[in-house]
Amino acid sequence: MVKVIQKEMKVQLPRVFRELLTAKARYKMFYGGRAGGKSYAFADALLTLATSRKLLIACVREVQNSIKDSVYKLIADRIAFYQLDEYRLYEDKIVNLKNKSKFIFKGILEHNAQNIKSLEGVDICWCEEAQKISERAWQILDPTIRKPNAEIWLSLNREEENDPVWKALALHPDNDTIVRKVNYYDNPYCPDNMKRLALKMKNENYGEYLHVWEGEPRLSADNHLIGREEVYRALENDIKVNNDTAPLIIGVDVARFGDDKTAICYRRGRQVLKFKTFQKLDVVQVAHLIGAIIAEDKPARVCIDVGGLGAGVYDVLVANGLAEYIVAVNFGERADNAERYVNRRAEMWARVAQWLTSPLPVSLPEFSGLVEDLTAPLKMFDALGRLQLEPKAEIKKRLGRSTDVADALALTFAIQNAEYLLKIPHPSGGDFVDDSVYL
Numbered sequence: 001m002v003k004v005i006q007k008e009m010k011v012q013l014p015r016v017f018r019e020l021l022t023a024k025a026r027y028k029m030f031y032g033g034r035a036g037g038k039s040y041a042f043a044d045a046l047l048t049l050a051t052s053r054k055l056l057i058a059c060v061r062e063v064q065n066s067i068k069d070s071v072y073k074l075i076a077d078r079i080a081f082y083q084l085d086e087y088r089l090y091e092d093k094i095v096n097l098k099n100k101s102k103f104i105f106k107g108i109l110e111h112n113a114q115n116i117k118s119l120e121g122v123d124i125c126w127c128e129e130a131q132k133i134s135e136r137a138w139q140i141l142d143p144t145i146r147k148p149n150a151e152i153w154l155s156l157n158r159e160e161e162n163d164p165v166w167k168a169l170a171l172h173p174d175n176d177t178i179v180r181k182v183n184y185y186d187n188p189y190c191p192d193n194m195k196r197l198a199l200k201m202k203n204e205n206y207g208e209y210l211h212v213w214e215g216e217p218r219l220s221a222d223n224h225l226i227g228r229e230e231v232y233r234a235l236e237n238d239i240k241v242n243n244d245t246a247p248l249i250i251g252v253d254v255a256r257f258g259d260d261k262t263a264i265c266y267r268r269g270r271q272v273l274k275f276k277t278f279q280k281l282d283v284v285q286v287a288h289l290i291g292a293i294i295a296e297d298k299p300a301r302v303c304i305d306v307g308g309l310g311a312g313v314y315d316v317l318v319a320n321g322l323a324e325y326i327v328a329v330n331f332g333e334r335a336d337n338a339e340r341y342v343n344r345r346a347e348m349w350a351r352v353a354q355w356l357t358s359p360l361p362v363s364l365p366e367f368s369g370l371v372e373d374l375t376a377p378l379k380m381f382d383a384l385g386r387l388q389l390e391p392k393a394e395i396k397k398r399l400g401r402s403t404d405v406a407d408a409l410a411l412t413f414a415i416q417n418a419e420y421l422l423k424i425p426h427p428s429g430g431d432f433v434d435d436s437v438y439l
């Protein structure tokens with residue numbers, strides 16, 4: 001808790017919100033689930049500031065049909081709670097009679113010329129429920145708040161992955177932007193009945209809990225690169241691909257941290273033959289394992305993730321004279337098609353998605369965690385419209401583990417042009433040929 005002592009007012013602002021008062025930034029965004037204390041903290045912080053010096057404060061939302069839609073009542077309640085006698089409540093504004101600070105309440109889209117003008121002198125603009133602000137409203141509001149050092153505060157519970165203000169500010173925050181997450185367990189005032197509701201939902205419906213109480217955006221099928229149905233379809237199919245028409249490609253995702261696994265995937269064209277995982281192997285052990293696989297299974301290529309410890313595995317394999325079999329892949333490197341994919345990882349995963357939805361059937365073997373892994377990553381697009389996958393660290397937070405097995409499958413697509421292959425079936429049968437045979 002931070003004690004903020006003003007001449008006339010002393011508030012106990014939960015620590016997570018202290019930057020509302022202390023940080024220098026144009027945009028201050030606090031997001032999270034229900035009962036995080038956002039509304040109270042914003043009201044208290046604004047009153048603290050408006051009591052200490054003359055400020056024009058606008059409390060805005062997309063549309064405000066009546067003052068009842070606004071945070072007017074909350075601010076009035078907090079004024080009463082702190083017994084701030086110098087504030088006078090008018091029908092549509094609240095004024096500090098001592099220093100002439102003023103709170104006004106506006107709908108952004110009711111933007112006749114006068115309404116917009118009234119916002120130009122604003123010192124702090126509070127967007128409550130900011131997830132509901134449309135792109136159009138944001139484009140009107142942002143440049144209107146133009147006084148030097150003016151601040152825009154945003155409180156929100158994220159709705160979708162791409163809420164407009166989220167996209168505008170939080171996706172790639174700059175130095176002038178603070179983005180903080182705050183949930184009920186960060187709110188020292190959170191009433192017990194709210195905590196009970198949260199825990200109940202946590203047990204009953206974890207996905208919904210993450211949205212309602214932890215501030216995660218709602219997961220909609222559209223946001224995921226790979227849907228469940230196509231994975232289930234591939235699990236049901238049982239295809240035997242002819243050895244002559246499709247070479248064996250092996251993908252190896254080397255464990256990065258102690259709790260990850262080294263995962264290996266064997267794929268021959270439309271058929272994934274098997275997955276294997278290994279725990280706690282060191283670099284030399286993984287290299288020996290791959291050496292044995294090359295000798296025994298005779299893959300055309302082994303694609304190895306060399307982003308982390310895999311680099312060492314690669315070196316050992318090369319030192320052992322196996323370089324011709326090995327393709328070194330760095331997930332972060334430039335994609336073959338850099339206009340469509342932000343990096344190699346996005347491109348390889350997109351090929352998995354295309355493979356799974358190809359008109360020709362494909363098959364996957366059952367493997368523990370495979371469905372969850374494959375369907376985990378959310379897809380996003382960068383400013384250039386290129387496909388980008390949810391960062392590995394974010395997925396790990398949500399899933400509780402890395403998507404090792406699916407990454408191994410993605411690696412089997414490192415060296416082929418899947419779009420080309422999927423469209424042209426092999427003339428001799430139904431199978432398509434990996435273009436790695438042409439390498």
Ligand SMILES: Nc1ncnc2c1ncn2[C@@H]1O[C@H](COP(=O)(O)OP(=O)(O)OP(=O)(O)O)[C@@H](O)[C@H]1O
Pocket residue numbers: 012033034035036037038039040041044157187189190191
């Ligand atoms: N300073 C405070 N003093 C007393 N109670 C508080 C204070 N701050 C928060 N609370 C309690 O915590 C509850 C949740 O706070 P608040 O409504 O500000 O959260 P929120 O993050 O805006 O959540 P929601 O998304 O549900 O609007 C309040 O209903 C109130 O009971």
Ligand SMILES: [Mg+2]
Pocket residue numbers: 038039040
């Ligand atoms: Mg609120």
